[in-house]
Amino acid sequence: MTPTEHRHLLVVDDDPDLLRLLAMRLQANGYRVSPVGTAEAALARLAVERVDLVLSDVRLPDRDGLALFEEVRRLYPALPVILLTAHGTIPDAIDATSRGVAGYLTKPYDSQDLLDNVERALHLAAPAGDTGSGTTTEAYAFEGMLSRSTRMHALFDETRLVAASDASVLIRGESGTGKEVLAHAIHAASPRASAPFVAVNCGAIPEALLESELFGHVRGAFTGAVTNRRGLFQAAHGGTLFLDEIGDMPLTLQVKLLRVLQERAVRPVGSTRSEPIDVRIVSATHRDLDSELTAGRFREDLYYRINVVNLNLPTLSERREDIPLLAEHFLREQAARYGKPLRGFAPGALEALVTASWPGNIRQLQNVVEQTCALATTPLIPLALVKRALRATPPAALSYAEAKQRFERGYLVQLLKLTEGRVADAARLAQRNRTEFYRLIQRHGLDPALFRGPASPRESADDGA
Structure with missing residues (x-):
């Protein structure tokens, strides 16, 4: 197999004759080619296929090539893009390359020049350890979780580090993103893996029963308590207790949970004696706990106890x-x-x-x-x-907190796009101070660097101040 045979190129041009000619030329040189005629078709193909490089005409019917490049860079930061145009100028080329385009060729272009640009872009984009054998990993796996997403790969790496410690973890994410699956993965990768993993949904159990469920009760503690009963904390002894939807926990119970975490002991309902426990706490919520803190619906001291490490799950x-x-x-x-x-x-x-x-x-x-x-x-x-x-499948009804969180994230993304990742400018447009704005983008897992090209020294210094 030659070094190019496994390389998959996505070629975008709305002229069917030129598209066919370009595809034939690249295929003759050992590349696998997927030809499409529009930017939207290119994005759809990228969503279902692994591609090593995008080669696109600048003039497309639905958006220009630079706009396609910006969208590709946002979704697939490591994927190189080469632009082709019959209307190129030197300022256009400088602008394109300054934004991070891997190559810029003006039609009519020399065939060897095209092939040299393609091979150079592929070489620069090849991950460390890729020798051209076509064996680079396409999917990442972590304790039963699967992904091709670079964002999820980073989350898996972070989770491995967290799992090795005994720190409390707060998992944030919308309903259905896999918060309990991630919690179970943390447990399975931890030194506590051989001990129990116990999960409880704090929003699904009535307040009157939740205390007894968590801490247990003794006989006669209340009507119907005819025997002693161990709680979930005792059941998870030595292992991990997953508190799902902890943002729905009533304030009165938050106080008792805080005491348990501070004293590392539980007192069953109706008992006068505390029992020592050894449990790691992993919590999850779809709520915006920062807003809950401001509204007085969640205790600040408990928040810092459960939020030693924060993991954010992206939406599908x-x-x-x-x-x-x-x-x-x-x-x-x-x-x-x-x-x-x-x-x-x-x-x-x-x-x-x-x-x-x-x-x-x-x-x-x-x-x-x-x-x-x-x-x-x-x-x-x-x-x-x-x-x-x-x-x-009916659309999932969003809670107010989920709808607010989704709107907020979309708003921040638009601001960072508009300002090309300049946080100071984005904060000014949002009429927020820069420190508060940084907290907002960090809470939503946004990286300003993904929205800009190479930063000037002054810009980097300003944003890092």
Whole structure:
């Protein structure tokens, strides 16, 4: 195999003759080529296929090549882009390369010059340790969690470090993003893995029963307490206790939980004696706890106890490159469950999954795949079944806190795009001081560097002040 044979190029041009000619020229030199005619088609293809380089005309019917480059850089920061144009000027080339474009060629271009630019961009973009053998890892796995997303890869690396410690962890994320799965992964990768993992949803148990569930009770503590009962803290002794939706915990119980965490002992309801416990706490919430603190609905001292380390799970829409991987994983599970010879999704069906809105995140995707598998009569899941399942899955109703959080993140992204990642300018537009604005973007897991090209010394110094 030659060094180029495994390289996959996405070529974008709205002129079908030029697109065919360019594809043939690249294929003749050993590259695998996917040709498309619009920017939207290019983004759709990127969502379902691994690509090593994008080669795009500047003049496209739905947006220009620079706008496509900016979107590619936002979604896939490490993916190189080369732009081609029949209308190029030296200032255009300088502007494009200053933003991070890997190459800029003016039509008519020399074939060897094109191939040299492609090979140079691929070489510079190759990850450390990639020798051109085509064996680079496409999917990351961590304790049963799968992803192709660079953002999730970074989260997995952070989680590995956290798991090795005994620090309390707060997981933030919208409903359905996999907070309990991540909590279980932390436990499984920790020294406590052989001890129990116990999960409780603090918002699903009535307040009158939650204290007894957590701390246990003694016989006669209240009407119906006919025997002694161990609580979830005692059940998780030596292991991990996962407090899901801790933002829904009543204030009165927050005080008692804080005492348990401070004293490392629990007193069952109705008892006069405390019992020592050895439990690691992992909490999760979809609520904006900073707003809950301001409103007086969550105790600040408890917040700092549970939030020693903060992990943020992205929505499924923010990691669309994972949708084909997750859909195939769920399909294999359901094929085994139903005993059906299911092999995968038809191309149109997979594209429909990738472009759906997914307000219910991974939980909704799993539900849609299960519906299609239950009704499938052919080895490949057809588009019609996917559309039917998507229509049958009602949009998840957002809570006020979720809607506010989603709007806030979108607003911050737009500001950072508008100011090309200059935090001081973005804070000024938002009419917030820079320190507060930094806290906001950190809370939402946003990195200003992803929204700009190489920063000037003055800009870096200003943002780091």
